[in-house]
Amino acid sequence: MDTNIMQTVYKALEASTAEIEKNLAERDSLEEKIKSGRYSPQTVQKEFHPKRDALNQQIKADSEKAIQAAKSLVEKYRADAEKLDNLNPAELTDDIKLFQTGIPLLPRDIQAILERNSGNRTMTQLALRYAKEHGIEMVGINYIGGEAERQTANSLDEIIRYYSRWIDKRNAKDVLRRFFNVE
Known part of the structure; x- marks a missing residue:
């Protein structure tokens, strides 16, 4: 999973914007020629207008492609983030044995398991499930899973929009620099 999706999206948009800028400069140069009055109406009509129109179409197409590519990066990140909440057998620790022994656990036992497994999404979910299934109230403790990732993806959706x-x-x-807070 891309851990710095903000930077990835920024770099992709920055590269696309640089390409689009080249066509913008060429189009602006044509606009100046059209407005200058130094060229015959036939030249303006037959050469400059078609070139300008083609550049405008290219700019529009490239812009849409860049925005779609950025959206795709965010969607992949969002899908990868969702998978982080799937239970992972590789993250099981010896604490799993405590849930299987049949020995009644106390809130402090669950709290200790949560502390030992801080950052381990699988064990955190299993500990809180156990507590819920056994009527053990864990005051002030909730599993919010990939909330940070969801917020990042939602923020990126807004920036791209x-x-x-x-x-x-x-x-x-x-x-672009302002939207991504880049100096």
């Missing part, structure tokens, strides 16, 4: 309105503008790189 906003950036899709800027990606084809001349100041797109500055806006």
